[in-house]
Amino acid sequence: MKFYISADMEGIGGVVLREQLVRGESLYEEARHLLTAEVNTVVEALAVEGAEQIIVKDAHGSGFNLMPELLHPAAQYVMGATRVENRFPGLDGGFTGAILLGYHAMGGTMRAVRDHTMTSEGWQSLKLNGRDIGEIGLDARLFGLHGVPVLLVTGDDSTCAEALRELEGVPVVSTKTAAGRHSALLKAPARVKEEMRLAVAAAVRDRGGRRPVVPDGPYELEIRFLHTDQADRRRYDGSTAWRKDGLTAVYRSDDFLRLLSEAFG
Structure with a gap:
């Protein structure tokens, strides 16, 4: 084991x-x-x-x-x-x-x-496919x-x-x-x-x-920041990454690891 x-x-x-x-x-x-x-x-x-x-x-x-x-x-x-x-x-x-x-x-x-x-310094919360996580x-x-x-x-x-x-x-x-x-x-x-x-x-x-949790794609991850300047510093292409509002960035991918890598930097 x-x-x-x-x-x-x-x-x-x-x-x-x-x-x-x-x-x-x-x-x-x-x-x-x-x-x-x-x-x-x-x-x-x-x-x-x-x-x-x-x-x-x-x-x-x-x-x-x-x-x-x-x-x-x-x-x-x-x-x-x-x-x-x-x-x-x-x-x-x-x-x-x-x-x-x-x-x-x-x-x-x-x-x-x-x-x-x-992180307790930059993010308020995350949502995965519309659900708090x-x-x-x-x-x-x-x-x-x-x-x-x-x-x-x-x-x-x-x-x-x-x-x-x-x-x-x-x-x-x-x-x-x-x-x-x-x-x-x-x-x-x-x-x-x-x-x-x-x-x-x-x-x-x-x-x-116990059974493993297998994530089903496609995936959409929302990051809600503490301050607007934190969202300002992100790059957005309008397709796989975009800004939802002053504090929220959204990332989308069919690959879970790629999603996290893009979102978390």
């Missing part, structure tokens, strides 16, 4: 503040420890269940947040920034399933810790292009609710109950890790019930 873990940071147990998420800020090193500990917990749980190969993608910001010297030896780790068309290096159709660890809710979600979609939905489709189903999603309660809407019946682990963008009722990290061990074991046993 082969498993792919995509690890973001906002949904990790104990993470609430911006200062925990940005390199150089006062609480960033603490959050790196929390992230690395959760990743190690999931890697160990997969190894116990008989995983023959595990790849972990550091999917937050720079892609270099995990602490290499503390990482569990049973996995390989993708670190550093990658382009969207190669978002998950090493992924192929031979993987049994994927785990979305430490994810966050899409931009604009009420009572969600650090809600955003792809966040990183859970996008990444599930990228895994689905290889026939790989998502087996488990972890993050705050709003993230878990989004996962259940996007991936009906997917197992989830809530790491905290969000009270706002920078506040939450936290579970102790030790409790989060124990719940994850149990959830991973159950997800592996029940993997046969």
Whole structure:
């Protein structure tokens, strides 16, 4: 069995503040420890269940947040920034399933810790074929292009609710109950890790019930920016890319990877 873990940071147990998420800020090193500990917990749980190969993608910001010297030896780790068309290096159709660890809710979600979609600095929201979508939905489709189903999603309660809407019946682990963008009722990290061990074991046993999300084309992606100058800087050809209004750019393609590459730059 082969498993792919995509690890973001906002949904990790104990993470609430911006200062925990940005390199150089006062609480960033603490959050790196929390992230690395959760990743190690999931890697160990997969190894116990008989995983023959595990790849972990550091999917937050720079892609270099995990602490290499503390990482569990049973996995390989993708670190550093990658382009969207190669978002998950090493992924192929031979993987049994994927785990979305430490994810966050899409931009604009009420009572969600650090809600955003792809970037919190430039974009308000995304729509795919007229439907709101966040990183859970996008990444599930990228895994689905290889026939790989998502087996488990972890993050705050709003993230878990989004996962259940996007991936009906997917197992989830809530790491905290969000009270706002920078506040939450936290579970102790030790409790989060124990719940994850149990959830991973159950997800592996029940993997046969999960199906990959296969995106059906053609595709139309809308990006709603924070400011009009962000939309001004985009190039439009009037056919595959055009400006809908002051804040919204629209991209169209029959190829999902090409769509994301054009839209995300």
